[in-house]
Amino acid sequence: MVKKHLLAYIVFILIIIFFPFFVKSSYTLSIAIFAGINALIAMGLSLLMGYAGQVSLGQAGFYGIGAYVSAILSLKFGIPPVLSALIAALVASVAAIILAIPALKLKGHYLAVATLGFGEIIYVILNELGPGGPSGFGDIPHISLLGYKFISATDHFYLIWIIVFLLIIFSFNIIDSRIGRAMRAIHDSETGSSSMGVDVPLLKTKVFVLSAVYASIAGSFYAHYVTFISPSTFSLFHSVLILTMVVIGGASSLWGAVVGAIIITALPEALRKFEELDVLIYGLILTLSLLFLRKGIVPTFIDKIKGKR
Amino acid sequence: MLKIDGVWKTFGGITALMDVSFQVKKGEIKALIGPNGAGKTTLFNVISGVYKPDRGAITFEEKTISNLNPVKIAHLGISRTFQNVELFGRMTVLENVMVGRHIKSKAGFFSSGLRLPGMINEDREIRRLSEEILEYVGLKDKKDYLAGDMPIGSQRILEIARALATEPKMLLLDEPASGLNDAETRDLSLFIKKLRDEKDITVLLVEHDMGLVMDISDNIVVLNFGEKIAEGTPNEIRNNKHVIDAYLGEEDLF
Numbered sequence: 001m002v003k004k005h006l007l008a009y010i011v012f013i014l015i016i017i018f019f020p021f022f023v024k025s026s027y028t029l030s031i032a033i034f035a036g037i038n039a040l041i042a043m044g045l046s047l048l049m050g051y052a053g054q055v056s057l058g059q060a061g062f063y064g065i066g067a068y069v070s071a072i073l074s075l076k077f078g079i080p081p082v083l084s085a086l087i088a089a090l091v092a093s094v095a096a097i098i099l100a101i102p103a104l105k106l107k108g109h110y111l112a113v114a115t116l117g118f119g120e121i122i123y124v125i126l127n128e129l130g131p132g133g134p135s136g137f138g139d140i141p142h143i144s145l146l147g148y149k150f151i152s153a154t155d156h157f158y159l160i161w162i163i164v165f166l167l168i169i170f171s172f173n174i175i176d177s178r179i180g181r182a183m184r185a186i187h188d189s190e191t192g193s194s195s196m197g198v199d200v201p202l203l204k205t206k207v208f209v210l211s212a213v214y215a216s217i218a219g220s221f222y223a224h225y226v227t228f229i230s231p232s233t234f235s236l237f238h239s240v241l242i243l244t245m246v247v248i249g250g251a252s253s254l255w256g257a258v259v260g261a262i263i264i265t266a267l268p269e270a271l272r273k274f275e276e277l278d279v280l281i282y283g284l285i286l287t288l289s290l291l292f293l294r295k296g297i298v299p300t301f302i303d304k305i306k307g308k309r
Numbered sequence: 310m311l312k313i314d315g316v317w318k319t320f321g322g323i324t325a326l327m328d329v330s331f332q333v334k335k336g337e338i339k340a341l342i343g344p345n346g347a348g349k350t351t352l353f354n355v356i357s358g359v360y361k362p363d364r365g366a367i368t369f370e371e372k373t374i375s376n377l378n379p380v381k382i383a384h385l386g387i388s389r390t391f392q393n394v395e396l397f398g399r400m401t402v403l404e405n406v407m408v409g410r411h412i413k414s415k416a417g418f419f420s421s422g423l424r425l426p427g428m429i430n431e432d433r434e435i436r437r438l439s440e441e442i443l444e445y446v447g448l449k450d451k452k453d454y455l456a457g458d459m460p461i462g463s464q465r466i467l468e469i470a471r472a473l474a475t476e477p478k479m480l481l482l483d484e485p486a487s488g489l490n491d492a493e494t495r496d497l498s499l500f501i502k503k504l505r506d507e508k509d510i511t512v513l514l515v516e517h518d519m520g521l522v523m524d525i526s527d528n529i530v531v532l533n534f535g536e537k538i539a540e541g542t543p544n545e546i547r548n549n550k551h552v553i554d555a556y557l558g559e560e561d562l563f
Contacts (some may be wrong), residue, residue, distance in 0.1 A: 164408045170422040177421035177432060178407070178414050185397045192395030194358060196410030196475065197383035207416060 005172050007253065007271075016161045020154045031269050033225065036160035037218045039261035040147035040167065041243040043254055044214030047171055049243075051180065051209045053187035054104070056114030057137035057239045061122035062212040064234030065092045066219025068130055071229055081143045085220035093209045095122075100205040119239050126231035136230025143224045156225050163221070164258065167214065171254055183207060234264040248289055250296020259298050299303040310335040310511055311387075311479060316365035318351055318535075323441070325351040327535040328365070338505055338512045340522045342546075343532035344555060349515040350392060352406070353483050355514075357389050358382040369479070384412055388477035390468040392515075396422075398457025402448055402467055405456045406439040409474025426456070436457045439474060446470045461488040466500070473508070480504070480512040486521050494518055498525045499518070511560070531555065 023029055023171050041059050069088035073079045079087070095118075103114040126190055131137040143150045143159065174180050180205055185193040190200050223229050241264060249260020269283065273279035293300045318326040325348045333339045341349050347378050354360045355365055358379040367375040374382055388409075397405050409545040410554050411467055414435055416428040443449040446466050451459065456467060472480055482501070486494045504510050521542045522529065531539040531546060533555040539546060546552055 173424050174418060174422045177428065178411055178416055178435065179418055179421050182401070182409050182411055184400055184404075188397035188399055189395040191359075191391065192397060193408070194379040195383060195389055195391075195395065196408050196471065197380050198408070199380050210418065230480055 002225070005169075005170060009165075009169065013165055014085070016158070016165060019161075022158055023269065026153045026181055029129060029157055031266055033153065033156050035159055035265040036157070036164050037222050037225075038242065038245060038265050039164050039258045040160070040218040040221075041215045041242050042257035042261045043164070043167060043171055045242055046213030046246050046249075046251060046254050046257035047133070047174070047183075048207050048211040049246055050253070050256070051175060051187065052183040052204060054208065055109075055112040055243075056115040056211065057112050057236070057244050058099070058117075058119035058122075059211065059215045060234045060236065061115075062092045062096065062215035063219040063238065064122050064126055064231070066096060066216030067229050067234065068126060068219075069216075070220035071137075071223040072131065074223055074224070075137075075139060079139060081220070081224045085217060085224075088220050088247040089213045091206050092212045096209045096212035097205060100126035100208045104201055104204045104208065113246070116236065117238070119262065123231055123235055126234060132230070134231060136228060136232075138228035140223050140227045140229065142220075144229065150224075157219075160221055160225075163217065167217075168258065169252055175254070175276040188255045238307045246284065248296060250293075250299040252295065253298045253302070256296045256298035260296070263281075263297070310370060312368045313352075314366045314368070316355060316362045316367065317351070318348075318355055318360060318362055324535050326355065326362070328369065329532070329535070329537050330365075331530050331537060331540055333511060333513050334528075335440075335511055336505065337527045338501065338508065338514070340524050340526040340529045341515045341532065342517075342519075342522055342529060343538075346534075348534040348535040350483060351531055351535075353389065353481055353497055353515060357380075357387060357481060362493050383475060386476070386478035387480075387481065388472035388475045389481035390465070390483055390485060391474060392487065393530070394461070394468055396464055396468055396471070398455065401452065402456055402459065403436075403439055403443065403452040403453050405467060405471050406442055406474045407435050409442075409471040410435040410439060412475055412561040437467070442470050442473050446473070455554070462493045465489065465497070469504075470499075473504075473510075475508060479511045480484060480511065482512065482516075484514055484515055484517060486518040494521055497521065 019027065019032065023174055041063055045059055048056055066088045069091050070081065073084035073087060074081045097116070099118050103111055105141040127134050150156055182193065182198045185198060186200055186203060194200050245260035245264045246257050248263060249258070250256030267282060268278065271281050275284060289297065316326050316329045323540045329352060341352065343349055346399060351360065356363050358377050358381070362375050366373055369385055369387060372385065374385065397408060403533040416431055423498040431442050440452065443452055444467065448463060448467060448470060451463065456464065459467065469485070487495055489497060500523055501512060505512055517538050526543055527540065529536060529543060531552050538555060539549045541549065
């Protein structure tokens, strides 16, 4: 663990531990679970975008692979959900590698379009070949770990947020290592990085694979939590939503991805009481935060604390 | 140490390098000069693997390197700086040098993510060595500044420091004095000599500042329109008729 994050880690784990004690409504708890799922995908995209400087609009594709592969393996072949989730992550990695070889040669918007195309392909495949077609399928078994079966919302809340917690430590450790420095170096100058012996395409591919694994784990968790999946969850809309979370929260910080995921997931629910005005207010909040918090919520907040600008 | 043998490079219809051959001996400071557009930076890019030569070969310590990419060439011990400075602007001065240790370290995603003991020791060593290098080049007190916020003179020194972190056998410096004032240029020439003498690094540099070139070079190669027109010691070059013709009108050249 890197010391400079220690305080944030402690605060974060305390919030996770005590949240279910204060929130009794299972509805609110389920929103918090979805926020955790989204935070996981957003963290992967944040590593890719904020640190390595690559945009992806295909994260929903990996999310879908994680959900479908794990659900099918556990439902039809009786593989325990944790194992099936690992296999799904492997499948997502292979898909990411195949996509990365041509796509990471592209820069900027071209890469975004290529990943967008990938997401659409997965979406079409799920619709055409997935069990139940567009209407999806249910009866997916719950996760069980060492004989303990995760059924209640509280169980799932702790499981997803502990996964998020562990992976945020894992991710920050990577950022504070030679790998992370090389990622940020690529972001600033590819020419300079390769002259320092950093294999730019290889490193981009690895980060892309890591982001796919995060999204896949989120997808598997989703399938075994909701126990019913259909393709519409994994459409382009979700990729854009994840991108919005990273941008709103602040792409230059992993905490931004988590905060962005919580806000974007919870905001529509919080705005329900405004009835038909909710979409309008939602749009207004996003627009204003992009106008006034250019770097995103978390980096702006950190700058304020440090008294910069 | 470095042998350039009949190298050609064309871009579309323009011949940037025409049958260029010369050698750089171990421990030498060699300068590559010539008017703008003579092909100096192109030759640097061919040596460091950014471009492949159309014809001809480049060998480094008896090994052909003309078909290798920049990453492999960096691994062999050739490091370079850039005319328009390719630092990592949003990273600190220290982090820039630490990236230079990339090829000398090996922790991967898993050992880094889990902070395994081997990785922690390696990272500590990277930091210690990088601070040592910053001390050597005189930038230690600026280690926490963002590289992009530094004045150009310090950026050029930092770029050399970053290259030193790769423990190069040979340094390619592309216009290291460009943007520097007279005092900084004098410091730079002392610094380059110090690198050769203390660190045993062979230097090949492209430079327009003739004062610097004449002061530090053991040997000079002159390019003009992609062709080598002269090679020799600073004294020989000073009196070479072809060189004077190429720089016609620049009477105060030397």
